[in-house]
Amino acid sequence: MAMSRKVLSVMLLCALALGMSCSGLASAGKPVTIRFISLAWQTQAIEAVKAVVAEWNAANPSIQVQYVQMDWGSIHDYMITSFEAKDVPDIFHYESIPIIDFGKRGYLTDLATLISDDLRTDVMPGAWETVTGSNGAIYGIPFLWESLIVLYNKDLFAEAGVKPPTIDNPWTWEEMRQAARLLTKDRHGDGQVDQFGVAFGLKSPVNRVFNLSMGFGGYYFYDQNGKPVIGVGDAEKELLRILLDMMYVEKTASLDGVGLSGPELFPGFFAGKYAMLPGIGVWARQQIVESAPAGFKWGVLPPLKAKTQAQGSTTQTLSIPSAAKHKKEAMQFLEFLANRENMAKLALGDWLFPTRASSLDLPAFRKEEGGWNIATESARHLTLAPWQKVMGFQEFKSKVATPLFQQLFANRISLDEFARRMETEGNRVLQRYQ
Amino acid sequence: MPSLVPIMLLSVLPLARGIYLGFTDYTLGAEGPHFNFMGNHLYMLSDYQFWESFRIGAAWTLAVTTGEIVLGLGLALLLNAGLPLQGLARVLILVPWAMPPVIKGLVWRLVYHPDAGLLNRALTSLGLTRQPINWLSDFAWALPAVIIVGIWTGLPLTTVVLLGGLQTIPVELKEAAALDGASLWQQFRYVTLPLLIPVLVAISSLQFMWNFNSFGLVYVLTEGGPAGRTRLPMLFAYEEAFRYGNFGYAAALGNVMVMVVGIALLYYVRSQYLSTKG
Amino acid sequence: MKRNKTTARAVMFAILVVYIVFLAFPLVWLVSTSFKPAVEIFTRQATIFPRRLTLENYRDALGEEQILRSVGNSFKVSTLSALATLGIAMPGAYVLARRQTSVNKLVAGWILTSQIFPTILIIVPLFLLLGRASLVNTHLGLIGVYVVWSLPFVLWMLQGYVRGVPVELEEAAAVDGANNLQIVSHIVAPLVLPGLVATGLYAFINAWNEFFFGLVLLKDPDLMTIQVHLARFRGIEGLARWGPLAAGSIIATIPSLIVFAFLQRGLVSGLLSGSVKQ
Numbered sequence: 001m002a003m004s005r006k007v008l009s010v011m012l013l014c015a016l017a018l019g020m021s022c023s024g025l026a027s028a029g030k031p032v033t034i035r036f037i038s039l040a041w042q043t044q045a046i047e048a049v050k051a052v053v054a055e056w057n058a059a060n061p062s063i064q065v066q067y068v069q070m071d072w073g074s075i076h077d078y079m080i081t082s083f084e085a086k087d088v089p090d091i092f093h094y095e096s097i098p099i100i101d102f103g104k105r106g107y108l109t110d111l112a113t114l115i116s117d118d119l120r121t122d123v124m125p126g127a128w129e130t131v132t133g134s135n136g137a138i139y140g141i142p143f144l145w146e147s148l149i150v151l152y153n154k155d156l157f158a159e160a161g162v163k164p165p166t167i168d169n170p171w172t173w174e175e176m177r178q179a180a181r182l183l184t185k186d187r188h189g190d191g192q193v194d195q196f197g198v199a200f201g202l203k204s205p206v207n208r209v210f211n212l213s214m215g216f217g218g219y220y221f222y223d224q225n226g227k228p229v230i231g232v233g234d235a236e237k238e239l240l241r242i243l244l245d246m247m248y249v250e251k252t253a254s255l256d257g258v259g260l261s262g263p264e265l266f267p268g269f270f271a272g273k274y275a276m277l278p279g280i281g282v283w284a285r286q287q288i289v290e291s292a293p294a295g296f297k298w299g300v301l302p303p304l305k306a307k308t309q310a311q312g313s314t315t316q317t318l319s320i321p322s323a324a325k326h327k328k329e330a331m332q333f334l335e336f337l338a339n340r341e342n343m344a345k346l347a348l349g350d351w352l353f354p355t356r357a358s359s360l361d362l363p364a365f366r367k368e369e370g371g372w373n374i375a376t377e378s379a380r381h382l383t384l385a386p387w388q389k390v391m392g393f394q395e396f397k398s399k400v401a402t403p404l405f406q407q408l409f410a411n412r413i414s415l416d417e418f419a420r421r422m423e424t425e426g427n428r429v430l431q432r433y434q
Numbered sequence: 435m436p437s438l439v440p441i442m443l444l445s446v447l448p449l450a451r452g453i454y455l456g457f458t459d460y461t462l463g464a465e466g467p468h469f470n471f472m473g474n475h476l477y478m479l480s481d482y483q484f485w486e487s488f489r490i491g492a493a494w495t496l497a498v499t500t501g502e503i504v505l506g507l508g509l510a511l512l513l514n515a516g517l518p519l520q521g522l523a524r525v526l527i528l529v530p531w532a533m534p535p536v537i538k539g540l541v542w543r544l545v546y547h548p549d550a551g552l553l554n555r556a557l558t559s560l561g562l563t564r565q566p567i568n569w570l571s572d573f574a575w576a577l578p579a580v581i582i583v584g585i586w587t588g589l590p591l592t593t594v595v596l597l598g599g600l601q602t603i604p605v606e607l608k609e610a611a612a613l614d615g616a617s618l619w620q621q622f623r624y625v626t627l628p629l630l631i632p633v634l635v636a637i638s639s640l641q642f643m644w645n646f647n648s649f650g651l652v653y654v655l656t657e658g659g660p661a662g663r664t665r666l667p668m669l670f671a672y673e674e675a676f677r678y679g680n681f682g683y684a685a686a687l688g689n690v691m692v693m694v695v696g697i698a699l700l701y702y703v704r705s706q707y708l709s710t711k712g
Numbered sequence: 713m714k715r716n717k718t719t720a721r722a723v724m725f726a727i728l729v730v731y732i733v734f735l736a737f738p739l740v741w742l743v744s745t746s747f748k749p750a751v752e753i754f755t756r757q758a759t760i761f762p763r764r765l766t767l768e769n770y771r772d773a774l775g776e777e778q779i780l781r782s783v784g785n786s787f788k789v790s791t792l793s794a795l796a797t798l799g800i801a802m803p804g805a806y807v808l809a810r811r812q813t814s815v816n817k818l819v820a821g822w823i824l825t826s827q828i829f830p831t832i833l834i835i836v837p838l839f840l841l842l843g844r845a846s847l848v849n850t851h852l853g854l855i856g857v858y859v860v861w862s863l864p865f866v867l868w869m870l871q872g873y874v875r876g877v878p879v880e881l882e883e884a885a886a887v888d889g890a891n892n893l894q895i896v897s898h899i900v901a902p903l904v905l906p907g908l909v910a911t912g913l914y915a916f917i918n919a920w921n922e923f924f925f926g927l928v929l930l931k932d933p934d935l936m937t938i939q940v941h942l943a944r945f946r947g948i949e950g951l952a953r954w955g956p957l958a959a960g961s962i963i964a965t966i967p968s969l970i971v972f973a974f975l976q977r978g979l980v981s982g983l984l985s986g987s988v989k990q
Binding site: 035042068069070071072073077082087089201203204260261262264266268270271273281284287291292293294 | 750751753754755756757832835836839840843848924927928931933943944945946947948949950951
C-alpha cells in the first residue's frame with residue numbers, strides 16, 4: 001500500500017512540475033495491481049502468505065499484488081456476488097468442490113493452457129483431478145491438500161498400556177476399537193465414564209464420513225448409464241456401524257462430538273476426557289501447538305486401515321475469475337506463489353500438505369516434531385472422492401445427507417431406514433439437476 | 435422531498451428486480467432470466483421441506499418476538515423504577531446490541547458447548563444435571579436454545595423503545611389511580627398498559643419482521659440442524675440462491691414470505707388498533 | 713407498609729441484576745479473554761480472571777492490521793449515514809405526517825416489503841446500480857446503502873413523532889413567510905430532537921454493526937470497516953484466533969457503549985413519544 005501511495009505522490013509531483021507533458025510517461029510506468037484474496041487464517045499461515053507476497057512485490061515493481069485477507073465463512077457469498085456483478089478479484093483462494101461448480105457456471109478462467117510444464121508435472125495427478133471439470137478444463141491450481149488424521153494423548157496411552165501403531169503396521173478400525181475399550185474409564189468410580197477412548201467430531205458429518213468411508217470401498221455415489229446415483233450398501237454401512245456401536249453399544253465414544261467439529265473437542269482432549277480424536281483435519285495441529293497446556297503430550301496415529309487406507313480428499317485452490325482484468329499477470333504471480341519453496345512455506349504455515357511431489361519431499365514434512373512424519377504418510381492415501389463433481393451435491397448434502405446423518409448419529413433412526421431414505425430422497429434431489 | 439428520490443431508487447429498484455426474478459427461471463451464471471410465470475410457485479407447493487422450514491420460522495418468530503416484548507416490558511419497568519445504579523444498568527443492558535455480530539455466534543457456541551460450556555458447567559455445579567446436555571444438537575433443545583439467543587440479541591432495542599414509551603406516561607395519572615386505591619398491578623393494567631399499546635404494536639410488528647428475516651446468527655450456531663430443526667425459511671431461501679444457485683426459485687420464496695407475513699401483520703396491526711379504540 | 717416496599721425494591725433489584733447478567737455476561741468474557749494467553753482461552757477450566765495477564769492480544773489486534781484505521785472508517789461511515797438518514801427522513805416524515813394521502817399506504821407497503829424480502833437477493837442488483845453510478849469501492853456508496861437500510865424504521869418512528877407537534881406553531885411561521893423547508897428545520901426539528909437522537913442512534917448502530925455490504929462494496933483495504941476487519945480473526949469449524957478477536961471486539965464495542973452512555977437520556981425521551989402519538 002505504501003508503495004502505491006508513493007507512486008501516486010511521485011505522479012502528482014511530476015504532473016505539477018512538468019504540466020501535462022509527463023502524464024503519458026507516468027501512466028506507462030504505472031504498475032498493474034493484482035487483487036489476491038487469501039483465506040489463510042491461522043497465525044503462521046497469514047505470516048507465510050504475507051511474506052511471499054512481499055517478496056514478489058519487491059521483485060516485481062510492474063506487477064503489484066494487493067493481499068486481501070478474507071474468512072472462510074464469507075468467501076462463498078462474496079464470490080457469488082462479485083461474479084454476478086462482474087466485479088471480481090484477480091485471484092482468489094477457495095476449495096475444489098465449489099470451484100468445480102463455479103467453473104461449470106462459466107465464472108472461472110480455464111487455466112489448462114496457462115500452466116507451466118513444471119507445475120503441471122510436479123503437482124500430483126490426484127490433486128489436478130479435484131479441479132478438472134468434465135470438459136477437461138482446469139479451474140484452479142490445487143495447492144494444499146487436506147487429510148483427516150487421528151490424534152492421541154500419549155500419557156493416556158502409556159497409562160493404559162496401549163502401544164501406538166507404526167507407519168508400516170497401522171491399526172485397522174477393529175484394532176482402534178479394541179484400544180478404545182482399554183482407554184475408556186470411570187476414574188471417579190461413580191458409575192459414569194469420565195474418560196472415553198474416542199470422540200468423533202460429527203458437526204458437519206457428510207464430507208467427513210464420506211471421505212473416511214472410501215477406505216471401506218463405500219463410495220455413496222455410483223455411475224448408472226452416465227448418471228450419478230446414490231447407493232448405500234454394505235460397504236457404506238460398515239463405517240457407520242462401527243461409529244454407532246462405539247457410541248451406543250460399547251460406549252467407548254463420547255456423545256459430546258455429535259454436534260461439535262473435531263477441533264471444538266480440544267478442551268476435553270487437553271483435559272484427558274478423550275484419548276483419541278479420529279477424523280481431525282491435519283491443520284488443527286497448529287491449534288494444539290498454540291493452545292494446549294504446557295506438558296500436554298500428543299501424537300498422530302497412521303491412517304486407520306479398513307480394506308485400504310484410502311481417504312477421499314479435497315484441495316485448497318487458487319483460481320482466476322473469467323472476468324478478471326489481468327489474467328496473464330495473475331498467472332505469473334500464481335506460478336511464483338505455487339513454486340516448490342513457496343508452496344512448501346504456505347503448507348507449513350497452515351500445517352497442511354503441498355500438492356507438489358517435490359515440495360512434499362522436503363525434510364520439513366518428514367520431521368517428528370508436530371507429528372509431521374506420520375501425518376505426511378496420510379497424504380499418500382488421498383484420492384479424489386467420486387461425489388466431488390456431482391451436480392446437485394450441495395443440495396443433496398444440505399437437505400438430505402446432513403439431516404439423515406444427524407438423525408442416525410443421534411440414534412433416532414435405524415441404519416436400514418437411513419440407507420433407504422438416503423437413496424430415495426437423495427436420488428430425488430439429484431433428478432432436479434439432470 | 436426530492437432528496438428522497440435517489441434513495442428510494444436505491445431501495446425500490448433492487449427490490450423490484452428481486453420480486454421480478456421470482457417469476458423467472460434464473461440460475462447463477464445463466465445467460466439471463468427467462469419469464470416462467472408461476473413455475474416457481476407451482477414447484478413450491480410440493481416443496482414440503484420449505485413448508486416445514488416455514489413452520490419452524492413461524493415458531494421462531496413468534497417465540498422470539500413474544501419473548502422480547504414480555505421480557506423487554508419487564509426490564510423497561512425495572513429500569514423506570516428508580517432503582518440504584520439505574521444509569522449503569524441502562525448502558526449494560528445494551529451490550530448485546532453494541533457487540534460485533536461476528537463474535538455473538540461464537541460466544542454462544544462456547545456457552546452451549548457440551549463439554550467446556552458455561553451453561554453445562556453451571557447446571558452440573560448446581561447439581562441440576564448429571565450429564566452435560568448437547569444443547570445445539572439435541573433434537574428437543576436446539577430450537578429453544580437458539581430462540582434464547584434470538585431474544586438476547588433483540589431485547590436491548592425493544593427495551594429502549596418501551597422504556598421511552600413508559601417515560602411519556604404522565605406520573606399524575608398513576609398517582610391519581612393510587613389515590614383511588616388501585617394496587618400496583620391495577621395501576622399497570624388499567625393506566626400504564628393501555629397508554630403503551632401503540633408503542634407495543636409498533637415495536638412488536640417491526641421485531642416480527644426482523645426476526646422472520648434473520649438467519650445469520652442461527653446459521654453460525656447450528657447450520658440449520660439437527661436434521662433441519664432450526665432451518666429458518668430465510669436460511670432455506672439463502673441456500674437455494676447462494677448454495678444451489680437457484681436464484682429465481684429463491685426470489686419466489688421471498689415473494690411468498692412477504693405476502694404471508696404481510697397479511698399476518700396487517701391483520702395484527704389492525705386488530706390491535708381496533709381494540710385500543712374500543 | 714414501608715418495610716414491604718423495601719423488600720419489594722430489593723426483589724426488583726435482584727431481578728434487574730439477573731437481567732444484567734443475562735444480557736451483559738459476554739462483556740465479562742470478552743474482557744477476560746482479551747487479556748489471556750492462548751493456553752487459557754479454549755479450555756475446560758476457564759477462569760474469570762486470567763492466571764497470567766497478557767497484552768499480546770491487543771498488540772496483535774492493534775499491530776500489523778490497521779484496526780484503528782478501520783474503526784475510523786466505521787465511525788465516519790456510521791456517523792454520516794446516521795446524519796444523512798435523519799436529513800432525509802425528517803422532511804419525509806413531515807410530509808407523511810401532515811398530508812394524509814394514499815402515499816402513506818404506499819410507504820407502508822414499501823417498508824413491509826423491504827424489511828421482509830430476503831436481503832441477500834437484493835445485493836446483486838444493488839451492486840450493479842452502485843457500479844453504474846461509480847459508487848462501488850467508495851464510502852459514499854456504502855453510506856447510501858446504510859441510509860436505505862435504516863430509513864424505514866426511522867421514517868416510521870419520526871412521522872409518528874411529528875404528529876405530536878401542534879400544527880398551530882407551523883401556521884404561525886407560515887404567516888410570517890417561512891417556507892416548508894424552513895418550517896421543518898427551524899420549528900419542527902428542534903421540537904422532535906429527542907426522537908432524532910434516538911433514531912439517529914439506531915441508524916448509527918445499524919451501520920456500525922453491518923458486515924456483508926461493507927465486505928462486498930469496499931475493495932481497497934484502506935477503506936475497510938471494523939466488522940470486516942474483525943471477521944478476519946474468525947477461523948473454520950467453530951474456531952477463531954480468540955485472543956485478538958476478543959481484543960478487537962472490545963475495541964469495537966467500547967466506543968458505542970460510551971456513545972450510549974452519553975446519549976442515554978435523549979434516547980429515552982425520544983422513541984417513546986414518536987409512537988405514542990401516532
